[in-house]
Amino acid sequence: MAVPDKTASPPSGAEPAAASDVTAKAPGTEHTPYARPPADRAADRRERARRWRASWRRRETRAAYGFLSPWIFGFVVLTAGPMLATLYLSFTDYDGITAPQGVGTANYQQLFEDPDVAKSLMNTLLFTVLRVPLSMAIALALAVLLVRVGRATGLFRTLFYLPVMTPSVAVGILFLLLFNGNVGLINTVLGFAGVDGPSWTTDGDWIKPGLVLTQLWSVGSTVIIYLAALKNVPQDLYEAAEIDGVGRWQAFVHVTLPQISGALFFTLIVNTIASLQTFTEAYTAFFGSANSQTYGNDAALFYVVHLFQQAFQYMHLGYASALAWLLFLVILVITLLQAKFSKRFVYYEGDQP
Incomplete structure (x- = not known):
């Protein structure tokens, strides 16, 4: 029986064999063409963790403002608002019935x-x-x-x-x-x-x-x-x-x-x-x-x-x-x-x- 010549060129019209078909790779050395390097994957994990923490902080902040909203409303309506109103009225002549009339610093001068x-x-x-x-x-x-x-x-x-x-x-x-x-x-x-x-x-x-x-x-x-x-x-x-x-x-x-x-x-x-x-x-x-x-x-x-x-x-x-x-x-x-x-x-x- 004739032994085929391994060095002979392939027949005319035949495609050359792919390297992966000819050469067998050792287990664990396969490389996926589109896989990211390990350093990039770690950076992605850190970015996802940062976004999750930021989202959690935003949720906590909204919850905190929700619990504080009754006090904030009371402070603005019952404390800060009246204080600003009295600061304005302190420069006016106001009797509670007619519209306030500006008098400048006359009220503060009257204090002395x-x-x-x-x-x-x-x-x-x-x-x-x-x-x-x-x-x-x-x-x-x-x-x-x-x-x-x-x-x-x-x-x-x-x-x-x-x-x-x-x-x-x-x-x-x-x-x-x-x-x-x-x-x-x-x-x-x-x-x-x-x-x-x-x-x-x-x-x-x-x-x-x-x-x-x-x-x-x-x-x-x-x-x-x-x-x-x-x-x-x-x-x-x-x-x-x-x-x-x-x-x-x-x-x-x-x-x-x-x-x-x-x-x-x-x-x-x-x-x-x-x-x-x-x-x-x-x-x-x-x-x-x-x-x-x-x-x-x-x-x-x-x-x-x-x-x-x-x-x-x-x-x-x-x-x-x-x-x-x-x-x-x-x-x-x-x-x-x-x-x-x-x-x-x-x-x-x-x-x-």
Whole structure:
């Protein structure tokens, strides 16, 4: 039999065999003509992951705005909108009926000419100076006692907080009943002790202290804040202080107070702002229809009371708007000063020694 010549050329008209048909490739060495290199595939995966994260962040942002939308709506409609409206009205003469008439800065100039502005502002500042430290000290003392009560803490915590729910108008009426110079409960109790009580509701020197004592009725919210802060003080700090021979009072001053200084600072800011805006109790007790001519009203003329009278009693809404912006600036300045000096005594756990 004749052996075919492997070197012979293919027959005429026949196509040459493809290389893939002639040469067998080793397994795993096949190459798909359109496959991307591994580096490009990794870049694609990273791009898809980036797009997925961006899409997820957009969905989270939309959800966050959805949950915040009630607050945003309330802030714009009930806070920011009225503030801008009063800023405009403060440059006008407006009585609530006729259209506002521009008067430039006349309302702000009147602030310096109105004697009741300085009087009411001084009354408010003095009331704030009396009320804020006293309420914070009493609330802290009650919170310290609650920590030591034990299982009954929940009961006393509720009892201390209940007066906060009392309407401010009722507190103003309660002031007249308790602090009446002739038949009031406070002077009656003082009489049993042989003390002649002052005329709380008619003596100008005792009106603001009486109102301060009345508002101590509602220190329960501050007590709750202090109680939570005291429970978060690490116990090992007290143990270390006891090992070092530190007494209870020194431990309270050098351990407890620094550890709860953040809560103290927060309540200082909140109580200061609330005191500067005091209105209902004083107005109910001294400026109602039955008490409008009571002696000593000037001592109870707080700033917001004067603002209310100008706005809704005399219908000077443009001037009242200027009064409101002056109060806003006073609160802003006091708050900024408190925040500046707080760096000296406020300690946060993350602060470096």
